[in-house]
Amino acid sequence: MVFSSTSGKKEIFMEEPKKLEELKAFDDTKQGVKGLVDEGIAKIPRIFHHPRDNFKRIGDKDYIIPVIDLGRIGEDGSERKRVVERVKEASETWGFFQIVNHGIPVSTLKDMIDGVVRFFEQDSEVKKNLYTRENKPFIYNSNYNLYSKAPTNWKDTFVCKFSPNAPRPEDLPSVCRDILLEYSNQVSKLGSLLFELLSEALGLAPTYLDDIGCNEGLHVVGHYYPPCPEPELTLGITKHADVNFITVLLQNQIGGLQVLHEDTWIDIPPVPEALVVNIGDFMQIVSNDKFKSAQHRVLANREGPRVSIASFFSTGSHPNPRIYGPLKQLVSEDNPAKFREFSIPEFEAHYKKCANRTPPLMHFRI
Numbered sequence: 001m002v003f004s005s006t007s008g009k010k011e012i013f014m015e016e017p018k019k020l021e022e023l024k025a026f027d028d029t030k031q032g033v034k035g036l037v038d039e040g041i042a043k044i045p046r047i048f049h050h051p052r053d054n055f056k057r058i059g060d061k062d063y064i065i066p067v068i069d070l071g072r073i074g075e076d077g078s079e080r081k082r083v084v085e086r087v088k089e090a091s092e093t094w095g096f097f098q099i100v101n102h103g104i105p106v107s108t109l110k111d112m113i114d115g116v117v118r119f120f121e122q123d124s125e126v127k128k129n130l131y132t133r134e135n136k137p138f139i140y141n142s143n144y145n146l147y148s149k150a151p152t153n154w155k156d157t158f159v160c161k162f163s164p165n166a167p168r169p170e171d172l173p174s175v176c177r178d179i180l181l182e183y184s185n186q187v188s189k190l191g192s193l194l195f196e197l198l199s200e201a202l203g204l205a206p207t208y209l210d211d212i213g214c215n216e217g218l219h220v221v222g223h224y225y226p227p228c229p230e231p232e233l234t235l236g237i238t239k240h241a242d243v244n245f246i247t248v249l250l251q252n253q254i255g256g257l258q259v260l261h262e263d264t265w266i267d268i269p270p271v272p273e274a275l276v277v278n279i280g281d282f283m284q285i286v287s288n289d290k291f292k293s294a295q296h297r298v299l300a301n302r303e304g305p306r307v308s309i310a311s312f313f314s315t316g317s318h319p320n321p322r323i324y325g326p327l328k329q330l331v332s333e334d335n336p337a338k339f340r341e342f343s344i345p346e347f348e349a350h351y352k353k354c355a356n357r358t359p360p361l362m363h364f365r366i
């Protein structure tokens, strides 16, 4: 499962509701936001207008979010301890950190970004044939929740589902098939290491989170944010939290990603060769609020395209008999469970019905 949720607070999305016919006309082009930019529009359509918020903004190339070097953790026990401590602190404070020397070769990172660019910049008549809102192993469209009340984002996206069921190679587009297979393989190994470090950061055995199925689902999502003629009117991705265990994000050099921390938007600037890791709602729930699933967003940009690849680690899909809730080891009389337990089918039913109004963190909170 991969989901994301917008804030649970009541938000005024637009002065007037989005008009179905405008959404449909945009969807029917099958050319996404990139198609609008290719046409040379100078003003963005109304469906992309977002409300402003009143949060402060700091950052602009300040490296506030920790950058953690994973380089020597295999060789040196005391180095591993220090890394686990930093992962713990970042997960508790920010819900976000960056990692360097993470084991994925720089050439693979570069090839993956190039592969996403190749996909979105291929011949539009060929790409059009892949545009879909059906549940397939590889889904390309613009705004998976286009027809919801949420504002429309200035981006196009593909989702590729790698596990629990691996796609057949022929399900993947040939322009980026090889690198998608290579990158997913590498990021999956990195995910296992991150779950070990996060387990240790919670004071658990290294395999604990893996054993409870946090690492069974992997979706690799390619985002393409075309340059925007009126970036102050819209967003690349509206404020949301990720509804999974963790996300590993590769971004190109354009920037725009921000995390909301105590009513302030903080930039997460691109660091060469680094990957961004963020905690999702499920991790906040199993950690009983110790780790934070932080709200984040992406600004639209005059420069571009911004390209990012988000790898979502989550539970596998049906049948998953496990019950999720705060881990028994992390609750006590003094620190009682802050969420009630739920099954995945129960979670999915809730999500389908009203995720955008009540994110799971609020719905399952005691």
Ligand SMILES: O=C(O)CCC(=O)C(=O)O
Residues within 6 Å of the ligand: 004, 221, 223, 237, 242, 249, 251, 257, 296, 297, 298, 307, 308, 309, 310
């Ligand atoms: O593109 C980015 O930097 C963020 C993507 C993101 O937040 C998401 O896919 O959930």
Ligand SMILES: [Fe+2]
Residues within 6 Å of the ligand: 004, 240, 241, 242, 296
């Ligand atoms: Fe996200």
